[in-house]
Amino acid sequence: MVASNLRDKYCIVGVGETEYSRGSGRTTRALGAEAIRNAMNDAGLKPQDIDGMLSYHGGDSTPSTAIQYDLGLRPNFYMDCSGGGSSTEALVGLAMGAIEAGMADTVAIFRSMNGYSQIRIGGTGVRAAAPISGPDLMKRPYGLISAVQNFAFTFTRHMMEYGVTSEDLAHIKVAHSNHASNNPKALMKQRVSVEDVLNSRWIIRPCAHLLDCCLETDNATCVIVTSAERARDLKQKPVYIMGVQGRGTKPGGDFHYQHGPITRVAGHYIAPRVFDLAGVTHDDVDVTGCYDAFTYTVLLQFEDYGWCEKGEGKDYVRSGTINLGGRRPNNTSGGHLCEGYTHGMNMVIENVRQLRGTVDDYCPLAAEGIHTHDYSEGHCRQVRDAEISMNMGWGTPAVGSSLIMRR
Amino acid sequence: MPTYEYRGQLISISDADSEYKGYFEAASAHRLVVKKCSDCGLLRGEPGPGCPWCTSLAWEWQEVSGKGIIYSYQIVAHTVIPSFRDWAPFPIVLVELDEQRGQPDPGDGLRITANLVDADMEPEREENVAIGKRVEVVFFDGEDGFSLPQFRLTGEVPENEVWTHQA
Numbered sequence: 402m403v404a405s406n407l408r409d410k411y412c413i414v415g416v417g418e419t420e421y422s423r424g425s426g427r428t429t430r431a432l433g434a435e436a437i438r439n440a441m442n443d444a445g446l447k448p449q450d451i452d453g454m455l456s457y458h459g460g461d462s463t464p465s466t467a468i469q470y471d472l473g474l475r476p477n478f479y480m481d482c483s484g485g486g487s488s489t490e491a492l493v494g495l496a497m498g499a500i501e502a503g504m505a506d507t508v509a510i511f512r513s514m515n516g517y518s519q520i521r522i523g524g525t526g527v528r529a530a531a532p533i534s535g536p537d538l539m540k541r542p543y544g545l546i547s548a549v550q551n552f553a554f555t556f557t558r559h560m561m562e563y564g565v566t567s568e569d570l571a572h573i574k575v576a577h578s579n580h581a582s583n584n585p586k587a588l589m590k591q592r593v594s595v596e597d598v599l600n601s602r603w604i605i606r607p608c609a610h611l612l613d614c615c616l617e618t619d620n621a622t623c624v625i626v627t628s629a630e631r632a633r634d635l636k637q638k639p640v641y642i643m644g645v646q647g648r649g650t651k652p653g654g655d656f657h658y659q660h661g662p663i664t665r666v667a668g669h670y671i672a673p674r675v676f677d678l679a680g681v682t683h684d685d686v687d688v689t690g691c692y693d694a695f696t697y698t699v700l701l702q703f704e705d706y707g708w709c710e711k712g713e714g715k716d717y718v719r720s721g722t723i724n725l726g727g728r729r730p731n732n733t734s735g736g737h738l739c740e741g742y743t744h745g746m747n748m749v750i751e752n753v754r755q756l757r758g759t760v761d762d763y764c765p766l767a768a769e770g771i772h773t774h775d776y777s778e779g780h781c782r783q784v785r786d787a788e789i790s791m792n793m794g795w796g797t798p799a800v801g802s803s804l805i806m807r808r
Numbered sequence: 809m810p811t812y813e814y815r816g817q818l819i820s821i822s823d824a825d826s827e828y829k830g831y832f833e834a835a836s837a838h839r840l841v842v843k844k845c846s847d848c849g850l851l852r853g854e855p856g857p858g859c860p861w862c863t864s865l866a867w868e869w870q871e872v873s874g875k876g877i878i879y880s881y882q883i884v885a886h887t888v889i890p891s892f893r894d895w896a897p898f899p900i901v902l903v904e905l906d907e908q909r910g911q912p913d914p915g916d917g918l919r920i921t922a923n924l925v926d927a928d929m930e931p932e933r934e935e936n937v938a939i940g941k942r943v944e945v946v947f948f949d950g951e952d953g954f955s956l957p958q959f960r961l962t963g964e965v966p967e968n969e970v971w972t973h974q975a
Contacts, residue, residue, distance in 0.1 A: 523888055532811065532817075532818035532819065532820040533817055533818065533819045533820065534819075534820045534821065534822065534825070535825070535827070535828070536827075536828075538819065538821065538828045538831075538832070539828070539854075539920070539921055540921055541817060541889075542814055542815070542817065542819060542956055543900050543921055543922055543923050544815075544884055544887055544889055544892040544895065544898065544900060544923070545882075545900050545921060546888060546889060547888055550882060550884070550900070553880075553882035553900075554879075554880035554881070554882065554902045555880075557880045557881055557882060557939070557973070558879070558880040558939070560973065561880075561939050561971040602885070602886065603883075603885035603886065603897075604885060604886045605882045605883065605884060605885065605886075606882070606883035606885055606897070606934070606973060607883070607973030608882070611886075653860070656853075656854040656856070658880075658902060658919055659852070659853045659854055659860075659916065659917070659918070659919055660913065660915055660916050661913070661914065661915015661916060661917070662915050663879075663880070663915075
């Protein structure tokens with residue numbers, strides 16, 4: 402197996418985001434600058450302290466070199482990478498590599514998107530208007546364009562093989578909505594019931610009602626990575642990176658469905674490596690962040706990351722384990738289903754705050770780390786004594802990344 | 809670079825498109841083709857430039873029977889493509905062709921995306937869509953010589969029990 406000599410040598414020292422909205426009224430450049438500035442202030446870092454930048458985009462963001470002007474940054478290293486979900490975790494690893502290689506000391510990683518008001522991942526507007534060419538020729542002439550459609554063959558086949566129902570999936574949305582009700586930042590704070598999900602209109606049968614789908618959102622997010630040595634002098638309690646792996650893929654990449662089993666996702670290959678790098682087991686993890694583009698992405702990843710046996714994800718998500726107050730709460734901010742869709746970074750930000758003990762819930766003394774642990778609506782979402790977190794990023798059934806952190 | 813219009817969408821197939829141009833040329837002649845590796849002889853469902861099993865870049869088009877089963881499906885209740893709204897709800901199927909099923913590895917197959925259509929080339933009714941049902945290729949002839957492979961039910965007795973979410 403893989404061996405690591407970087408475990409605990411790097412930290413996330415700053416996190417920041419903009420408002421999650423549907424209609425930011427601003428450019429992705431303005432959003433990006435605000436998120437990075439918020440993360441710098443969170444860490445207590447000045448412009449001259451940030452000498453590395455990484456971002457990811459799908460032709461819908463702003464270049465690092467624009468924001469360099471806006472915040473007076475002069476990086477020794479930057480890259481704007483093409484990528485969607487599961488890029489956050491992978492770029493944390495690349496930031497560590499850049500620092501280890503001596504190319505930079507402190508790296509800000511950001512994602513900025515007007516994912517509702519400008520370029521929607523769901524495929525409307527700009528994306529749908531472009532002429533169809535290349536691999537899209539095998540899909541879009543048939544009306545297959547959106548993310549959930551690209552994943553649906555995997556979802557439907559999984560329902561057949563393992564007997565998953567819409568009701569099973571609804572429990573994921575219910576859990577995340579309960580968490581979001583204690584998150585002042587969340588776009589959708591309202592708690593929903595299993596019936597609410599089942600009564601919401603169908604998007605794709607049999608695998609996705611409207612409330613099984615995440616919320617297209619305008620936002621920018623940022624995390625800052627530096628060495629553990631530098632982290633000691635900064636404002637926040639450092640959150641240590643124990644292991645990071647990805648983006649890893651299934652056989653076949655984009656055309657993974659030509660191989661079997663199509664119900665297997667990239668996490669199957671990533672899990673053993675990231676646990677080995679981090680030197681921990683499932684039992685050591687207190688809180689998870691499992692990419693919820695759709696309820697089904699959560700269920701599949703829980704299975705293939707080994708939180709339960711293959712086929713038992715439907716029981717795992719109904720067991721109470723993933724709820725606040727349960728053994729291992731998932732997406733305590735509400736995630737993409739309720740807080741807002743960020744291409745994965747908000748779930749890393751949330752886990753950093755969980756490990757610091759300063760989640761920004763409705764507890765009056767939350768910023769000082771004093772929480773009531775009353776998980777009823779409008780109160781606390783801090784996990785008691787959270788020591789270790791795990792993020793599981795999803796790009797497609799074939800693409801994923803994972804990040805294990807500790808306080 | 810020929811450009812076609814199909815159901816309100818522009819389709820652009822470049823002369824330099826070494827993956828898909830031959831596929832659609834064959835479709836215009838009502839032939840369903842896949843790529844065959846000229847070295848190891850294996851077929852591949854996605855018409856890419858290299859052989860996933862031996863890395864050979866030498867290939868030729870190979871006509872297939874166009875018969876197979878529904879391997880998975882989705883019923884599009886809400887479409888984001890305006891020109892498909894009059895079709896919704898409509899089925900999209902992942903067809904597994906009869907050729908090379910379970911080869912070279914047990915989970916492998918030649919899998920192609922299409923709509924499941926009826927005799928009038930309209931979307932097949934949802935209650936008739938099920939994993940495991942037998943299908944065959946049909947070709948929708950559009951304008952300017954553009955043809956699109958589609959699939960319809962054959963009514964043949966399926967090999968295994970079929971599955972549908974409507975059970």
